[in-house]
Amino acid sequence: MNKQFLIVGALAFIAAGAFAQSNTAYTDQSGAGSNTSNVDQVGSLNFSDVDQVNTMSAADNNVSDVDQNGDENASTVIQNGAGYNYADIDQDGFHNHNTAMSYGANNDIYVDQDGRYNLAFTHQVGDDNMATTNQIGSNQSWIKQYITTWNTDKSDGNIATVDQTTTSIWGPKNMSWVRQAGDYNEADVDQTGLSNESDVASWGNYNEIVVLQVGDDNSATTTQTGNSNTATTQQRMFWAPAGIAEGNVSTVDQDGYKNRSIDRANGDDNTADIDQNGDWNRSHATSSGDMNSIKVDQNDYKNDAWTYQTGDGNSADLYQNGELNYSFIEQNGDLNSADVDQIGNDNDSYVDQNGNSNIANTYQNGNMNLSDVEQYDNNNGAYTTQNGSGNTSYIYQA
Numbered sequence: 001m002n003k004q005f006l007i008v009g010a011l012a013f014i015a016a017g018a019f020a021q022s023n024t025a026y027t028d029q030s031g032a033g034s035n036t037s038n039v040d041q042v043g044s045l046n047f048s049d050v051d052q053v054n055t056m057s058a059a060d061n062n063v064s065d066v067d068q069n070g071d072e073n074a075s076t077v078i079q080n081g082a083g084y085n086y087a088d089i090d091q092d093g094f095h096n097h098n099t100a101m102s103y104g105a106n107n108d109i110y111v112d113q114d115g116r117y118n119l120a121f122t123h124q125v126g127d128d129n130m131a132t133t134n135q136i137g138s139n140q141s142w143i144k145q146y147i148t149t150w151n152t153d154k155s156d157g158n159i160a161t162v163d164q165t166t167t168s169i170w171g172p173k174n175m176s177w178v179r180q181a182g183d184y185n186e187a188d189v190d191q192t193g194l195s196n197e198s199d200v201a202s203w204g205n206y207n208e209i210v211v212l213q214v215g216d217d218n219s220a221t222t223t224q225t226g227n228s229n230t231a232t233t234q235q236r237m238f239w240a241p242a243g244i245a246e247g248n249v250s251t252v253d254q255d256g257y258k259n260r261s262i263d264r265a266n267g268d269d270n271t272a273d274i275d276q277n278g279d280w281n282r283s284h285a286t287s288s289g290d291m292n293s294i295k296v297d298q299n300d301y302k303n304d305a306w307t308y309q310t311g312d313g314n315s316a317d318l319y320q321n322g323e324l325n326y327s328f329i330e331q332n333g334d335l336n337s338a339d340v341d342q343i344g345n346d347n348d349s350y351v352d353q354n355g356n357s358n359i360a361n362t363y364q365n366g367n368m369n370l371s372d373v374e375q376y377d378n379n380n381g382a383y384t385t386q387n388g389s390g391n392t393s394y395i396y397q398a
Contacts, residue, residue, distance in 0.1 A: 022045070023041040023048075023068075024047050025048040025049075025066075026050065027039065027051075029051075029052045029062070030053045034054065034061045035052045036064070038064070039066045039067075040067045040068075041067075042069045043068070043070045043071045043073070045072045046068045048074075048075045050064045050077045051078045052077075052079045053079070061084040061085065062086075064087045064088075064089075065087070066089045068091045068092075069091070069093075072094060073091045073093070074096075075089050075091060075097075076098065078100070078101045079103075079107075080102070080103045080104075085102045086107070086108050087100045088109070088110045089111045090111070091111075092115075093116050094117075095116055096120075097118070097119045097120070098111050098120045099121045100120075100122045102122075102124045102129075103124070104125055104126045104127050107128075107129045108129070108130040108131070109130075110131070112134045113134075114136045115135070115136055115139075116137075118135045119139070119141070120141045121142045121143070122143045122144075123143070123146065126158075127156050128157045129158045131159075134162070134163045134164070135162075136165040137166025137168070139164035139165075139191075140173050140174070140176070141162045141176045142176070143160045143162065144178070145179075145185075157184040158184065159185075159186045159187070160180060160186075160187045162178060163189070164176060164190075164192075165192045165193075166194055168194065172195035174193065174196045174197070175198070176191065178201075179202075180202045180207075185208070186207075187202065187210075188210045189209075190211065191218075193218070193244060195216055196216070196218045198221075199220070200223075201222070202223075202224045202225075204224070204227045205227045205228070207224045207226070207228065208231070209222050209231050210232045210233070211234075212234045212236060213236065214235070214245060215236060217246055218247065218249075219248070219250070220235065222252040223252070223254070224254045224255075226254070226259075227257050229254045229256070229257070230258075230259075230261070231261045231262075231263075232262045233263045233264075234264045235248040235270075236265075245266065246268045248268065248269065249271045249272070250271075250272045251272070251273045253274070254277075255277045255278075256277055259281045259282070261283045261285075262283070262285070263283075263285045264287070265286075265287050266288040266289075267288060267290045267292070269291045270287040270289070270290070270293070271294070272287065272293070272295075273296070275297045275298070276298045277298070277300075278301050278303075279301050281302065282303070284305070284307070287314075288310045289309065289310060289311045289312045290313075292309045292312065292314045296318045298320045298321075298325075299322075300322050301322075303326070304326045304327070308331070310331065311332060311333045311334045312334045312335075314335065314336045315336070316331065316339075317339045318339075319340070319342070320342045322342070322344045322345045324345055325342045325346070326349070327340050328349070328350050328351070330351070330352050331351075331353045332353065332354045332355075333353065333354060333356045336353040336356065338351045338353060338359075338361075338362075339360070340362045341364070342362075342364045343365045344367045346367055347369045348371070349370075350372045350373065352373070355376055357379050358379065359380070359382070361382070363384065363385045364385075364391075365388075366386070366391070369388075369389065369390065369391045369392070370392045371386065371393045371394075372394045372395070376397065380397040
């Protein structure tokens with residue numbers, strides 16, 4: 001048992017009724033060998049607590065390196081056995097808080113916070129997990145990677161990376177939540193601006209989530225259940241590297257195997273709601289402009305949905321239930337509306353709207369039906385209903 005209590009300050013003495021504000025570090029290490037802790041604090045009223053417990057060998061190892069520079073920063077590191085846990089915490093600024101907890105073996109935690117009032121919480125249970133948090137300004141991050149109820153042995157190879165930057169340390173915080181249970185899941189969250197929120201979760205194996213948000217008040221929620229699903233959400237101005245997007249909302253829910261979702265918002269106040277259940281479904285949604293909305297609901301096997309919007313106030317609503325259905329919607333202009341429902345197998349729908357205030361509603365129930373709607377100019381209305389198999393409809397309006 002190695003028990004340490006350290007008080008470090010610019011002045012380490014008490015004299016003439018006055019005393020220096022001091023930093024505090026607690027280190028409590030237990031185990032047969034290989035525990036190492038290095039705490040270096042500069043400033044005043046910084047606090048560090050490192051507790052490392054090694055539960056019987058696997059070559060021992062627990063390494064913690066905490067470096068704090070500034071005032072009133074606080075760091076807590078708890079690592080528990082058996083074989084190689086490593087935590088590297090570096091905090092610069094004022095009143096940054098970190099809690100890093102690793103159980104199991106071969107867990108890595110890296111936290112780097114620079115600014116004021118940053119909060120980082122990392123909790124890992126299992127084997128071979130790695131979490132990286134980098135925050136500049138005033139942000140909050142929560143990462144949890146742990147064992148699932150259906151895999152009680154361990155949770156292997158999960159990776160979570162959170163990178164957040166606020167454009168003003170006095171403005172609203174960016175917030176990120178990452179939860180991963182299973183094996184070899186990966187989450188990458190990058191947020192720059194003010195008051196952005198990301199909430200991502202993967203339950204299963206080999207799932208991947210990527211979130212990129214640049215601007216203010218953007219929100220991304222992604223939930224994946226199953227194996228080998230991939231979801232990418234990007235909300236920013238694509239044509240200007242420094243451009244920002246505001247008030248966009250993305251919600252992605254995927255359940256099954258190898259589903260793919262890509263959602264891009266280029267503008268302000270766009271919404272996207274993607275729900276895919278089954279295997280090998282794909283959705284690609286892109287909005288360029290303001291106040292556009294996309295809703296995609298796909299069920300079963302190998303359905304494809306492609307939606308592109310350019311302009312303001314456009315709406316696309318797509319529902320596909322069955323196998324090998326395909327929908328393509330392109331909207332150029334303002335206030336266009338497209339609603340596509342396909343039930344069955346091998347149905348194809350194409351909607352191309354160019355102009356303003358056009359309406360296209362397509363309903364197909366059966367197999368191997370084809371609908372093609374092309375609208376040019378303004379205020380056109382196209383309504384298609386097909387039941388059965390092998391039907392074809394073509395509408396051209398200008």
